[in-house]
Amino acid sequence: MLAAKTALLIIDVQRGILAIPNLARKKEIEKALDETVGRIAGIIARARTAAVPVIYVQHDGSPGHRLEPDTSGWPIRSEVAPQPGEPVIRKRACDAFFETTLDAELTAAAIKQLVIGGCMTQYCIDTAVRRAVSLGYDVVLAADGHTTAGTRTLRFEQIIAHHNALLDGFDAGEHEVRVCLSSEIRL
Template identity: 50%
Template sequence: MATALLIIDVQNAILAGKAQVPRQAELDAALDDTVLRLQHLQGKAREAGHHVILIQHDGPSGHRLEKGTTGWELRAEIAAQGNDVIIHKKSSDSFFETNLNDHLRQHGITHLIIGGCMTQFCVDTTVRRAVSLGYDITLIADGHMTADSRHLSYSDIINHHNETLSGFNAGAAMITVKPAADITF
């Protein structure tokens, strides 16, 4: 089973302005911790010779992830290196109107280890789409991040998705949820 690490939308302004000042600092710190775990997994994947695929959201004019702006750029800690691939998207689904599926099929990849931002949007949509396309998924339990919603804290959203997606399947393809420390390449 060929495996790839897929990191979604870990961009400079992904959480910019998503909370009031005191709460924003907590969100930013939690994102920094998440990014460090993803960076560590990136190193392990590269060392083991696995594909690293970075998804970058191309926001429209005026959006916090407006294409070409500093906020749009990938965080320096997970920036592409060597043979890493960057795939650009314009919707929550990393497969929608992108060449992601073609790239995975071309390289015989059947298993995706997925983390990134935003949990309830891009991560959830991509994970569900990938399993429905026949990929086995390992969702990094502590490797995805989001902001608070009106009714739920970011940690409640993350915990809900980890619980909901664990064991989710489409035919033989399955989603498994594991903390970064338990993921090997």
């Protein structure tokens, strides 16, 4: 059991999150995404069983973006879809806290620790993890519960491994990030 009052934060696990034109290694990346979504679904099931709040963040892309609201890529994937009553925070930037109600909702619920998983590692996951710690939350990042696409210089596996190593132990005052496998997260 986690010591502080905890919530599970699921970020941008949307149908079109990795629907990037001309994506190199598309089949491998889609397979990794499906596997990651499966692990996230497992964490969600454990959170619900333990009565840990599950909070979703959904990206609203600009017109023409693969995550534009009310397009085929925008919905949260069915494998991890919110149940009635589970909040969905809509955002327009990489930062899940920027111009959203996320911090206010966490504060109102007396949440002190976040377990985080989702997409995309180097953008919305990295930003949410760092911002959460800076705002005074302790964070557990599921090492195998976030994913991304590669870039021109780095493969997706390298980006994930780099961020897991970089974020593990990141702190702001008394609050820090701990990175562990999804199977090791106790809710």
